[in-house]
Amino acid sequence: MSRVRRLTGTVNVGEAPLVVDVSPDGSLALVTCADGASTRSRHRTAASARLRAELRHPHGVSLTPDGKRAYVTDTERDAVLVLESSSLRSIGRIPVGATPWNTAFKRRRFRRLRDQRQRQHRLGIDTASQRVRKTIALGSSNGQINQIPTAIARSPSGSIWAACNTSGSLVVIDPSTNTVTKSIEIGLADEPTGIAFA
Secondary structure, eight states, X not given: OOOOOOOOOOOOOSSSEEEEEEOTTSSEEEEEETTEEEEEESSSOOOHHHHHHHOSSEEEEEEOTTSSEEEEEETTTTEEEEEETTTTEEEEEEEOOSOEEEEEEETTEEEEXXXXXXXXXXXXXXXXXXXXXXXXXXXXXXXXXXXXXXXXXXXXXXXXXXXXXXXXXXXXXXXXXXXXXXXXXXXXTTOXXXXXXX
């Protein structure tokens, strides 16, 4: 039987909150907003004003599995901003191409999505070197190019799933070979923007 959950409180963040990620120990939450990124921490003052100056239209955010760094997509500057979690200061900026959207981790390699006009791709960034390592074309479904990937998540089995918004499709990627193994059409009207595994 599923547990009934209830709202225990609310927190004010920036304008139009988009994506949230929480550190493994629960001490830090990062929220991307239309006007920048907001932070909430048990141990330090929020650094939202500084992050808003660093970012232009952020969307995706992912904390590393050890909670030491955060990677935020900067859609206007076509880059991924790297933050040190302990200080919330920028420690790197990785140029990645047009309109980076969302993020997920697989082992040590950081993965995010990229929109490049009509040819849509997914990129892999090596977190050790902070460089783009691989670009993978997402292919097509029933003749429709898989367009505007807006969400990415790792399944319990280890495969990577990407939701392609305007083509209304889902793409399944084998991370061991970096190839698309399945493309699922779910309908043009559906416009998926998120993925979650229960």
